[in-house]
Amino acid sequence: MSEASFTLFQNTVMGIETVIYACFLTAFFYPHMAGKKGGNAQEFIKVLIVFLSYAAVYFISIGVDLDKWACMVIVTALLTAASRYLGVGRKPAFLFGVLFFTIRNLSSLVVASVNFYTGRHLVQGEEGIEKILWNAALNFCLVELLQLILFSVLLYIAGCQLKKCRMELHTRELCYLLLTPLTGILFVNIIFHILLMVSENHVIQLYEQYPALIGIVPVVAALFYVGILATIASYQKMVGLQEEKERYFVEQQQVHAIQERMAEVDQFYDGIRRMKHEMKNHLTNIKGLIESGNYGDMGNYISRMDESMDAFEFSIKTGNAVTDVIVNDRWKAAEKQGIRFRSEFTYPESERYDAFDIGIIVNNLLQNALEACGKMRQGDRYVFISSRQKRKFFLIEVRNPFEGEIIMDADTNLPISTKEKEHFGKKGSMHGIGLSNVKMEAKKYMGDVDIKIKKNEFSVTVMLQERRQV
Structure with a gap:
């Protein structure tokens, strides 16, 4: 394999990887999009917006040499800007974008230890540039495949956790949820910057200087991930308790209102009972009016009785x-x-x-x-x-x-x-x-x-x- 072929192979794999990551991002956002009854075309447009927000930025970054930090910021900003149309909410959209890239960075850091180990066995010690490039291509494929598998598993677990309740965030709650992910992203980028250092024309690898970090760094990345899940779970528990409080409050208010109305109903029926007791007197009065032949007064008397009876009728x-x-x-x-x-x-x-x-x-x-x-x-x-x-x-x-x-x-x-x-x-x-x-x-x-x-x-x-x- 020539150097040109190896470069082409790397770019092709990275292009496929970009499409796969765009699909992952879309799948991560999709459950949180508020749907409208009957609208398949609109749903497809929403999915396409999320997919292109990632794919377009990363493909463009190859041509204009955008930094990974810039790509993350632009994609997250695009998703936040389109959040209203997606039906996600600005703050949740921003959070989901940050979580996606945090999990991607953490999975990359874990796989970096594997890459160091496999690179030493597959690439180093080989003779001939062609053989080295073939082994480097094989190692590149294995590492990228492992990272995709690890990333998909971690993203799926996080997605399942997020689906347990709808995210409606205050700024304070958003900051609380972002604290661990942003710290994780900063940690990953610091480690990647010091993994390889050049000093006096010598390449110094951090893992060669401190072999124990090959195991420690993935453990720290795993702890960041667990911290993210724990933060989400604690927030959701807090939301659940708040919802229970709200339901209890509303239900108590409704029961109280109905009880008040029932008290009025009791008074209503008490009035009817009194009316029944008074009917004998009314009948006696009507009988007296009939015997006296005073039919005009009797008609007025009965009309007044009808009006008083109507007040007790639903x-x-x-x-x-x-x-x-x-x-x-x-x-x-x-x-x-x-x-x-x-x-x-x-x-x-x-x-x-x-x-x-x-x-x-x-x-x-x-x-x-x-x-x-x-x-x-x-x-x-x-x-x-x-x-x-x-x-x-x-x-x-x-x-x-x-x-x-x-x-x-x-x-x-x-x-x-x-x-x-x-x-x-x-x-x-x-x-x-x-x-x-x-x-x-x-x-x-x-x-x-x-x-x-x-x-x-x-x-x-x-x-x-x-x-x-x-």
Whole structure:
């Protein structure tokens, strides 16, 4: 093999390697991209953007001789700039870019020890330039293949860890997560700069001067990697505890609100009981008016009775006091906003459902529907709630129109909301919290939440199963 052939071989392998790394980066980002219902072309464009962000920069760097640091910065900057379109978020996109290059650098450092060992056995001691180049090419292939395998495994493990929860970061949290990766990148680059040093026309190899570093350096790289995973895991645990706190807070607020309304319902029915007791007196008065022939006064008296009775009547009856209050409250709220409200909801006949659980589900679904209609500037605004029971299954469906686009969370399959909640102090911290609560209540009944989007109509169906009696 000639020197020209060896150079061509190296460049070809590096080109293939660039394409493979671009694929790895795309696969690393893909699970975190927020998808939009029905849009294969758009999804393909997102994948292409991530792929080209890496491939284009690294292929261009060959021609203009860009430093590896510059390549890393440019690729990460491009991904961060395109984050909004990708549906990832600026801070998570920046974090993912840094993690990708950190893992690549750490895997390169581990393989450098292997390269030193194999290089001494395959290349050194050979006679003839052609034989040396052939062995150097073989060693180059083995080292690059080993690095790709190691990198893919490490990246896969990190990717699995990252997928455990959606990243919504404060600047402080981002700095916390970046501390170990950035320190790792700096460490790797320092080691690579001192691996080979030229002094008085002599090449000094660090591993030759300090053989123990052949084992120590990979161990330190492994510790950096474990530190990165531990940092991500601790952050996710913190997020999980925060989400539990948020769910508990919201659920307690909802239960408290329903309890207050139930107290009003008790007063309502107490009024009805008093009305029943007074009916005898009313009948006696009517009888007296009839006997006296005072029919005009009797008509007025009965009209006043009708008005007082109407105050204790629900316009929409569901078959349960809790859902009666919730549905009628939402109906009145819809009327005030000029939103058409139609209900075909009937409380399930089975006693194996808890009224508070059904109330939380109905309340959240109707509240979300009214909010969506309230944001519409034009078009037909309506809310439709229905239910049906099939043997052991009970289905609740709410439909409403909406404006704009709905982005779905890749992990929870729930819509991502951009509402700001003062209780938790950050944007998006309670994204889809209403539907998250619905999903949580559905799980109590071995059920699930199904979301369908057709044109500009949003439909949520909650399926529940009868709970077994204990």
